[in-house]
Amino acid sequence: MMIQRYLIAAAALVAAAIPCAAHHSFAAEFDVNQPVTLRGTINHMEWVNPHTWIYVDVKNSDGTVTTWHFEMGPPNALLRMGWRKDSVMPGTAVEITGYRAKDGDAIANAKTVKLPDGRELFSGGSAPGSGGTVDVPGPNGKKE
Amino acid sequence: MRITITVALAFAAAVIAAQGQEPQWTPPRTPDGHPDMQGAWARRGTAINEAKAPSSPLGEFNTTGQPYPTIFNSGVVTTLDRAALASRKTGVVDPPDQVLPWRPEADAARREFMTHMIPPASLKYVEKAARCILPGPVEGDDRSPFFILQRPGEFVLAYEYNHVTRVFHTDGSPHVGKKIRLFMGDSIGRWEGDTLVVDTTNYNDKTSLGRTIPFHSEDLHTVERFSMVSPNLIDYQLTIEDPKLFTRPIRVAAYFMAAQQGTEPMEFACIEGSQTLPNVFGIPFAPAR
Numbered sequence: 546m547m548i549q550r551y552l553i554a555a556a557a558l559v560a561a562a563i564p565c566a567a568h569h570s571f572a573a574e575f576d577v578n579q580p581v582t583l584r585g586t587i588n589h590m591e592w593v594n595p596h597t598w599i600y601v602d603v604k605n606s607d608g609t610v611t612t613w614h615f616e617m618g619p620p621n622a623l624l625r626m627g628w629r630k631d632s633v634m635p636g637t638a639v640e641i642t643g644y645r646a647k648d649g650d651a652i653a654n655a656k657t658v659k660l661p662d663g664r665e666l667f668s669g670g671s672a673p674g675s676g677g678t679v680d681v682p683g684p685n686g687k688k689e
Numbered sequence: 690m691r692i693t694i695t696v697a698l699a700f701a702a703a704v705i706a707a708q709g710q711e712p713q714w715t716p717p718r719t720p721d722g723h724p725d726m727q728g729a730w731a732r733r734g735t736a737i738n739e740a741k742a743p744s745s746p747l748g749e750f751n752t753t754g755q756p757y758p759t760i761f762n763s764g765v766v767t768t769l770d771r772a773a774l775a776s777r778k779t780g781v782v783d784p785p786d787q788v789l790p791w792r793p794e795a796d797a798a799r800r801e802f803m804t805h806m807i808p809p810a811s812l813k814y815v816e817k818a819a820r821c822i823l824p825g826p827v828e829g830d831d832r833s834p835f836f837i838l839q840r841p842g843e844f845v846l847a848y849e850y851n852h853v854t855r856v857f858h859t860d861g862s863p864h865v866g867k868k869i870r871l872f873m874g875d876s877i878g879r880w881e882g883d884t885l886v887v888d889t890t891n892y893n894d895k896t897s898l899g900r901t902i903p904f905h906s907e908d909l910h911t912v913e914r915f916s917m918v919s920p921n922l923i924d925y926q927l928t929i930e931d932p933k934l935f936t937r938p939i940r941v942a943a944y945f946m947a948a949q950q951g952t953e954p955m956e957f958a959c960i961e962g963s964q965t966l967p968n969v970f971g972i973p974f975a976p977a978r
Contacts, residue, residue, distance in 0.1 A: 563733055563734050563779045563780070564734060564735075564736035564737075564738040564779060564780040565732075565733060565734065565735065565736055565831045566732065566735050566736055566824070566827060566828050566829040566830065566831045569816050569818040569819035569965060570747040570807075570816055570818075570819070570900060572747055572807060573747065573806075573807055573809075573815070573816060573819055573965070573968075573969050574965060574968040574969055591962065593961050593962035594956070594957055594958045594959060594960075594961040594962060594963075595821070595830075595957065595959045595961070595962075595963055595965075596962075596963070596964065598964070616964070618832060619830070619832060619833070619957055620955075621832075621833060621849065621955045621956075621957055622832040622833070624955070625952075646968055647808075647968075648968070648971045652968065
């Protein structure tokens, strides 16, 4: 399946520091000082408001497997970024980056999901760098 | 019809330009003669980015320079839009230095409150947005679009976020009685030329104004001004007055940009499967199903 990637608009249409109304704070649950990068296989995804969750089976050094829970953006945000329910199927090997939960459990806020072919999907979530691009340039707006 | 108007506008622009004047853009109109702002929009810049705010991890990532992801804009496609966006300020513009005119006792109260928020001492100290409480005049999730519908007597601003629907009555109705208190307030609108001016009162005191303003009073009063300045841009000015918080009103400058054609509202029911409270209180993760 093709996953659309929106290209960053060449003209910087939006200044980087525009304040925006955001959903709840990242920092209440997650720790920016505990970045994680994990390799594992997709267990499943939960497409649910207000946050989609992606479950990744990660093999530990002792051979046991832990199922990590990664928080992503809202289903609507992911859909509009090109994610679909079959974008990552159970069993797909991924490399997933994010920030761990403050209570140190196997829970994190996802930033990027890298697929076996090297493509990187943004999580649409609240961590810095997780939103992918900003403005979609293009022919769909009202034209002059 | 659209092609004819486009040709006419281009001709008019050329004539005016030839006379050495800027072409004036006028918006399309609804049957009752007001600017037609209907459609799907992305809200940008609506946040109270105060200077000298209490340092708090809640505010992390608001000012890192990361653009907050909104991925459904149509993008700027006309020179008029580009001109309208150029040098546009967003966030707090009055006061210009963004140092808010706090009443000392209110400033002290919110600073004290914020010291109990991470980790939250109890449910009362959890961010309102994390509890899926309605967003009030400032908050929301701008990863979701807004939809404007207009008909004589009503201008409706529907947020995809959390099913919020605000109806601005433009039929001359007065505000509802003072004892009625609403999360999103009661809004009446009037047209000043092509600018819609929306006066909102009757707020309850249960919402938040942002990461550094966790509460406000029932005396909150807002005035919003919507002006369509170019084909894909609505200028949005939000004046916030709360005499129990501030010694004078403050103003936020923001805008709405047109969303991609075909953008439709999808359900964003915050309460559906939120894991925020379990995570915040260290309760074991409860799967949605």
